Amino acid sequence: MSGFHPCCDPSSPSAIWEGTPNGKIIEIDGIEAYISQPETRTSELPPSDSQSSNKQQNRVILFLTEGHGIYLPNAQLLADSFSSHLGFDVIIPDQFAGQARLPKNIVPHFPTGKEAIPETVPWTEDKNDPNYELRGLAVPLKENAENSDAYPFKKPPWWAEEGPQEFEAWKKRHEPPATDPILARVVDYIHNQYGKDARIGGVGYCFGGRYVIRLMGSGIIDVGAINHPSFFTMEEVSLLAKGKRLAIYAAETDDILPPEKRREMEDVLTKIGATWMSAVYSGTNHGFSVRGDLTVKEVRLAKESAFRGAVSWFKDWL
Secondary structure, three states: OOOOOHHHOOOOOOOOOOOOOOOEEEEEOOEEEEEEOOOOOOOOOOOOOOOOOOHHHHEEEEEEOOOOOOOOHHHHHHHHHHHHHHOOEEEEEOOOOOOOOOOOOOOOOOOOOOOOOOOOOOOOOOOOOOOHHHHOOOOOOEOOOOOOOOOOOOOOOOHHHHHHHHHHHHHHOOOHHHHHHHHHHHHHHHHHHHOOOOEEEEEEEOHHHHHHHHHHHOOOOOEEEEEOOOOOOHHHHHOOOOOOEEEEEEEEEOOOOOHHHHHHHHHHHHHHOOEEEEEEEEEEEOOHHHHOOOOEHHHHHHHHHHHHHHHHHHHHHO
Protein backbone atom coordinates (compact mmCIF):
# COMPACT_ATOMS: atom_id res chain seq x y z
CA MET A 1 0.00 0.00 0.00
CA SER A 2 1.36 3.40 -0.92
CA GLY A 3 1.92 5.84 1.92
CA PHE A 4 0.60 8.74 -0.13
CA HIS A 5 -2.85 9.97 0.70
CA PRO A 6 -4.83 13.15 -0.07
CA CYS A 7 -4.96 13.83 3.66
CA CYS A 8 -1.36 15.00 3.43
CA ASP A 9 -1.69 16.64 0.03
CA PRO A 10 -1.46 20.43 0.52
CA SER A 11 -3.48 20.90 -2.65
CA SER A 12 -6.29 18.52 -1.73
CA PRO A 13 -9.77 19.82 -0.99
CA SER A 14 -10.26 20.82 2.62
CA ALA A 15 -13.24 22.35 4.35
CA ILE A 16 -12.17 25.26 6.53
CA TRP A 17 -14.42 25.34 9.55
CA GLU A 18 -15.88 28.66 10.54
CA GLY A 19 -14.58 30.36 13.65
CA THR A 20 -11.75 32.51 14.95
CA PRO A 21 -9.08 30.68 16.95
CA ASN A 22 -8.43 32.36 20.30
CA GLY A 23 -5.09 30.78 21.18
CA LYS A 24 -1.63 32.09 20.38
CA ILE A 25 1.68 30.99 18.92
CA ILE A 26 4.53 30.54 21.38
CA GLU A 27 8.04 29.17 21.06
CA ILE A 28 9.15 26.06 22.91
CA ASP A 29 12.89 25.56 22.77
CA GLY A 30 12.97 26.79 19.18
CA ILE A 31 9.76 24.96 18.22
CA GLU A 32 6.66 26.90 17.25
CA ALA A 33 3.51 25.81 19.05
CA TYR A 34 -0.11 26.88 19.27
CA ILE A 35 -1.39 27.07 22.84
CA SER A 36 -5.01 27.36 23.86
CA GLN A 37 -5.90 28.14 27.46
CA PRO A 38 -9.26 28.16 29.26
CA GLU A 39 -10.91 31.56 29.45
CA THR A 40 -10.50 31.49 33.23
CA ARG A 41 -6.71 31.41 32.87
CA THR A 42 -5.42 34.99 33.01
CA SER A 43 -1.68 34.57 33.37
CA GLU A 44 0.42 34.37 30.23
CA LEU A 45 1.93 31.03 31.22
CA PRO A 46 0.84 28.51 33.84
CA PRO A 47 2.50 28.39 37.27
CA SER A 48 5.24 25.81 37.68
CA ASP A 49 4.29 24.91 41.26
CA SER A 50 3.44 21.21 41.07
CA GLN A 51 1.80 21.36 44.50
CA SER A 52 -0.91 23.73 43.30
CA SER A 53 -4.35 22.94 44.64
CA ASN A 54 -5.85 23.72 41.24
CA LYS A 55 -6.18 20.28 39.67
CA GLN A 56 -6.35 21.67 36.15
CA GLN A 57 -2.96 23.35 36.41
CA ASN A 58 -1.09 20.06 36.12
CA ARG A 59 -3.25 18.53 33.45
CA VAL A 60 -2.21 19.26 29.88
CA ILE A 61 -3.41 18.03 26.49
CA LEU A 62 -0.68 17.48 23.90
CA PHE A 63 -2.39 17.82 20.52
CA LEU A 64 -0.47 16.25 17.63
CA THR A 65 -1.65 17.19 14.16
CA GLU A 66 -1.98 15.49 10.84
CA GLY A 67 0.40 16.53 8.10
CA HIS A 68 -1.04 20.01 7.57
CA GLY A 69 0.36 21.17 10.89
CA ILE A 70 -0.44 23.79 13.49
CA TYR A 71 -1.65 26.49 11.10
CA LEU A 72 -4.69 24.61 9.80
CA PRO A 73 -7.52 26.66 11.36
CA ASN A 74 -9.53 23.50 12.03
CA ALA A 75 -6.80 22.14 14.30
CA GLN A 76 -6.64 25.39 16.24
CA LEU A 77 -10.42 25.46 16.65
CA LEU A 78 -10.36 21.89 17.94
CA ALA A 79 -7.64 22.81 20.44
CA ASP A 80 -9.73 25.74 21.65
CA SER A 81 -12.72 23.43 22.06
CA PHE A 82 -10.75 20.86 24.06
CA SER A 83 -9.38 23.59 26.31
CA SER A 84 -12.80 25.11 26.86
CA HIS A 85 -14.52 21.85 27.72
CA LEU A 86 -11.76 20.25 29.75
CA GLY A 87 -10.41 23.32 31.51
CA PHE A 88 -6.85 22.30 30.61
CA ASP A 89 -4.22 24.02 28.53
CA VAL A 90 -3.84 22.46 25.08
CA ILE A 91 -0.51 22.62 23.26
CA ILE A 92 -0.06 21.87 19.54
CA PRO A 93 3.66 21.70 18.75
CA ASP A 94 5.03 21.94 15.24
CA GLN A 95 6.31 18.39 15.11
CA PHE A 96 7.36 18.98 11.50
CA ALA A 97 9.97 21.63 12.35
CA GLY A 98 8.58 24.21 9.94
CA GLN A 99 7.95 21.68 7.17
CA ALA A 100 4.24 20.98 7.62
CA ARG A 101 2.16 20.43 4.51
CA LEU A 102 0.49 23.83 4.75
CA PRO A 103 2.26 27.16 5.31
CA LYS A 104 1.34 29.91 7.74
CA ASN A 105 -1.60 32.18 6.94
CA ILE A 106 -3.23 29.81 4.48
CA VAL A 107 -5.80 31.36 2.17
CA PRO A 108 -8.40 29.16 0.45
CA HIS A 109 -8.28 29.22 -3.35
CA PHE A 110 -11.62 29.77 -5.04
CA PRO A 111 -12.23 28.68 -8.66
CA THR A 112 -13.14 31.23 -11.27
CA GLY A 113 -16.18 31.29 -13.50
CA LYS A 114 -19.92 31.22 -13.02
CA GLU A 115 -19.71 28.38 -10.53
CA ALA A 116 -17.15 30.13 -8.35
CA ILE A 117 -17.55 29.68 -4.62
CA PRO A 118 -18.09 33.11 -3.03
CA GLU A 119 -15.42 34.38 -0.70
CA THR A 120 -18.05 34.74 1.99
CA VAL A 121 -20.14 31.62 2.37
CA PRO A 122 -23.62 32.34 3.77
CA TRP A 123 -23.33 30.15 6.85
CA THR A 124 -26.29 29.93 9.19
CA GLU A 125 -26.36 29.42 12.92
CA ASP A 126 -28.56 26.78 14.51
CA LYS A 127 -28.29 27.50 18.20
CA ASN A 128 -31.19 25.16 18.87
CA ASP A 129 -28.97 22.27 17.88
CA PRO A 130 -28.17 20.42 21.15
CA ASN A 131 -24.59 19.99 19.91
CA TYR A 132 -24.07 23.65 19.06
CA GLU A 133 -22.23 24.50 22.27
CA LEU A 134 -19.86 21.59 21.92
CA ARG A 135 -19.23 22.38 18.28
CA GLY A 136 -18.71 26.09 18.59
CA LEU A 137 -19.18 26.42 14.84
CA ALA A 138 -21.84 27.96 12.62
CA VAL A 139 -22.63 25.69 9.70
CA PRO A 140 -25.65 24.71 7.66
CA LEU A 141 -26.89 21.14 7.92
CA LYS A 142 -27.34 19.32 4.63
CA GLU A 143 -28.96 15.93 4.53
CA ASN A 144 -27.22 15.12 1.25
CA ALA A 145 -24.21 16.58 -0.50
CA GLU A 146 -22.47 15.62 -3.70
CA ASN A 147 -18.99 16.05 -2.30
CA SER A 148 -16.95 17.70 0.41
CA ASP A 149 -14.88 19.94 -1.83
CA ALA A 150 -15.98 23.15 -0.17
CA TYR A 151 -12.59 24.86 -0.13
CA PRO A 152 -10.22 23.44 -2.76
CA PHE A 153 -6.62 24.56 -2.48
CA LYS A 154 -4.77 25.49 -5.63
CA LYS A 155 -2.68 22.64 -6.97
CA PRO A 156 0.89 23.46 -8.00
CA PRO A 157 1.50 22.64 -11.69
CA TRP A 158 3.96 19.87 -10.87
CA TRP A 159 1.69 18.04 -8.42
CA ALA A 160 0.00 15.51 -10.72
CA GLU A 161 3.27 13.85 -11.70
CA GLU A 162 5.56 14.64 -8.80
CA GLY A 163 3.15 14.84 -5.84
CA PRO A 164 3.30 11.21 -4.66
CA GLN A 165 7.08 11.08 -4.87
CA GLU A 166 7.36 14.44 -3.14
CA PHE A 167 5.14 13.20 -0.33
CA GLU A 168 7.20 10.06 0.21
CA ALA A 169 10.34 12.17 0.46
CA TRP A 170 8.61 14.49 2.95
CA LYS A 171 7.33 11.57 5.01
CA LYS A 172 10.81 10.06 5.28
CA ARG A 173 12.07 13.35 6.72
CA HIS A 174 9.55 13.06 9.57
CA GLU A 175 10.01 9.50 10.75
CA PRO A 176 10.60 8.83 14.49
CA PRO A 177 14.35 9.58 14.44
CA ALA A 178 13.49 13.17 13.47
CA THR A 179 10.17 13.61 15.25
CA ASP A 180 10.80 11.93 18.61
CA PRO A 181 13.49 14.45 19.68
CA ILE A 182 11.17 17.36 18.85
CA LEU A 183 8.42 15.92 21.01
CA ALA A 184 10.90 15.17 23.80
CA ARG A 185 11.73 18.88 23.98
CA VAL A 186 8.03 19.72 24.17
CA VAL A 187 7.49 17.19 26.96
CA ASP A 188 10.42 18.71 28.88
CA TYR A 189 8.79 22.12 28.51
CA ILE A 190 5.48 20.79 29.85
CA HIS A 191 7.13 19.30 32.91
CA ASN A 192 9.14 22.47 33.52
CA GLN A 193 6.11 24.72 33.21
CA TYR A 194 3.37 22.60 34.73
CA GLY A 195 5.31 20.51 37.23
CA LYS A 196 7.25 17.27 37.18
CA ASP A 197 4.10 15.40 38.16
CA ALA A 198 1.99 16.97 35.39
CA ARG A 199 -0.31 14.47 33.71
CA ILE A 200 -0.33 14.66 29.92
CA GLY A 201 -3.17 13.51 27.74
CA GLY A 202 -2.48 13.02 24.06
CA VAL A 203 -4.87 13.57 21.19
CA GLY A 204 -3.60 12.78 17.71
CA TYR A 205 -4.89 13.03 14.17
CA CYS A 206 -3.55 10.92 11.30
CA PHE A 207 0.24 11.39 11.44
CA GLY A 208 -0.03 12.63 15.03
CA GLY A 209 -1.90 9.50 16.10
CA ARG A 210 1.24 7.43 15.65
CA TYR A 211 3.18 9.67 17.99
CA VAL A 212 0.49 9.56 20.67
CA ILE A 213 0.91 5.77 20.52
CA ARG A 214 4.69 6.10 20.74
CA LEU A 215 4.51 8.49 23.70
CA MET A 216 2.14 6.12 25.46
CA GLY A 217 4.47 3.22 24.80
CA SER A 218 7.39 5.13 26.26
CA GLY A 219 5.48 5.94 29.45
CA ILE A 220 5.09 9.68 28.85
CA ILE A 221 1.35 9.62 28.16
CA ASP A 222 -1.12 7.43 30.04
CA VAL A 223 -4.33 8.55 28.33
CA GLY A 224 -4.70 9.00 24.59
CA ALA A 225 -7.33 9.55 21.92
CA ILE A 226 -6.40 9.00 18.29
CA ASN A 227 -8.37 9.84 15.17
CA HIS A 228 -7.79 7.88 11.94
CA PRO A 229 -4.13 7.24 12.92
CA SER A 230 -1.60 6.51 10.19
CA PHE A 231 1.75 4.81 9.64
CA PHE A 232 2.01 3.22 13.11
CA THR A 233 3.28 -0.32 13.57
CA MET A 234 1.89 -3.16 15.67
CA GLU A 235 5.23 -3.27 17.48
CA GLU A 236 4.58 0.30 18.63
CA VAL A 237 1.06 -0.64 19.78
CA SER A 238 2.42 -3.66 21.67
CA LEU A 239 4.57 -1.36 23.84
CA LEU A 240 1.45 -0.07 25.53
CA ALA A 241 0.73 -1.94 28.74
CA LYS A 242 -1.96 -2.52 31.32
CA GLY A 243 -2.98 0.82 32.75
CA LYS A 244 -2.68 2.62 29.43
CA ARG A 245 -5.96 3.96 28.10
CA LEU A 246 -6.52 4.54 24.41
CA ALA A 247 -9.62 5.65 22.48
CA ILE A 248 -9.71 5.13 18.71
CA TYR A 249 -11.98 7.05 16.34
CA ALA A 250 -11.86 5.63 12.83
CA ALA A 251 -13.36 6.29 9.41
CA GLU A 252 -15.41 3.76 7.50
CA THR A 253 -13.29 4.28 4.38
CA ASP A 254 -9.59 4.65 5.08
CA ASP A 255 -6.85 3.08 3.01
CA ILE A 256 -4.25 4.04 5.62
CA LEU A 257 -6.21 2.39 8.45
CA PRO A 258 -8.28 -0.30 6.73
CA PRO A 259 -10.59 -2.51 8.83
CA GLU A 260 -8.13 -5.38 9.01
CA LYS A 261 -5.36 -3.19 10.45
CA ARG A 262 -7.73 -1.57 12.92
CA ARG A 263 -8.94 -4.99 14.09
CA GLU A 264 -5.37 -6.20 14.43
CA MET A 265 -4.66 -3.15 16.56
CA GLU A 266 -7.67 -3.93 18.75
CA ASP A 267 -6.46 -7.52 19.16
CA VAL A 268 -3.02 -6.33 20.27
CA LEU A 269 -4.54 -3.90 22.78
CA THR A 270 -6.71 -6.70 24.18
CA LYS A 271 -3.76 -9.06 24.45
CA ILE A 272 -1.59 -6.60 26.38
CA GLY A 273 -4.41 -5.67 28.76
CA ALA A 274 -4.72 -2.00 27.86
CA THR A 275 -7.99 -0.16 28.46
CA TRP A 276 -9.32 0.77 25.07
CA MET A 277 -12.35 1.63 22.99
CA SER A 278 -12.89 1.90 19.26
CA ALA A 279 -15.58 3.66 17.22
CA VAL A 280 -16.04 3.59 13.45
CA TYR A 281 -18.27 6.08 11.65
CA SER A 282 -20.17 5.22 8.49
CA GLY A 283 -20.15 7.71 5.65
CA THR A 284 -16.71 9.05 6.60
CA ASN A 285 -13.28 9.04 5.05
CA HIS A 286 -9.80 9.41 6.46
CA GLY A 287 -9.44 12.87 7.99
CA PHE A 288 -13.12 13.41 8.84
CA SER A 289 -12.52 14.56 12.42
CA VAL A 290 -10.19 17.42 11.52
CA ARG A 291 -10.78 18.16 7.82
CA GLY A 292 -14.31 16.95 7.24
CA ASP A 293 -16.97 19.05 5.54
CA LEU A 294 -19.44 19.83 8.31
CA THR A 295 -22.17 20.63 5.82
CA VAL A 296 -22.44 16.87 5.23
CA LYS A 297 -24.63 15.49 8.00
CA GLU A 298 -22.84 12.16 8.40
CA VAL A 299 -19.46 13.84 8.60
CA ARG A 300 -20.63 16.52 10.99
CA LEU A 301 -22.24 14.05 13.39
CA ALA A 302 -19.19 11.78 13.27
CA LYS A 303 -16.81 14.66 13.93
CA GLU A 304 -18.91 15.82 16.87
CA SER A 305 -19.22 12.31 18.29
CA ALA A 306 -15.45 11.77 18.09
CA PHE A 307 -14.86 15.11 19.80
CA ARG A 308 -17.39 14.44 22.56
CA GLY A 309 -15.97 10.97 23.00
CA ALA A 310 -12.45 12.27 23.45
CA VAL A 311 -13.62 14.93 25.92
CA SER A 312 -15.38 12.26 28.00
CA TRP A 313 -12.37 9.93 27.73
CA PHE A 314 -10.04 12.57 29.16
CA LYS A 315 -12.53 13.57 31.86
CA ASP A 316 -12.88 9.96 32.95
CA TRP A 317 -9.23 8.91 32.85
CA LEU A 318 -6.95 11.96 32.94
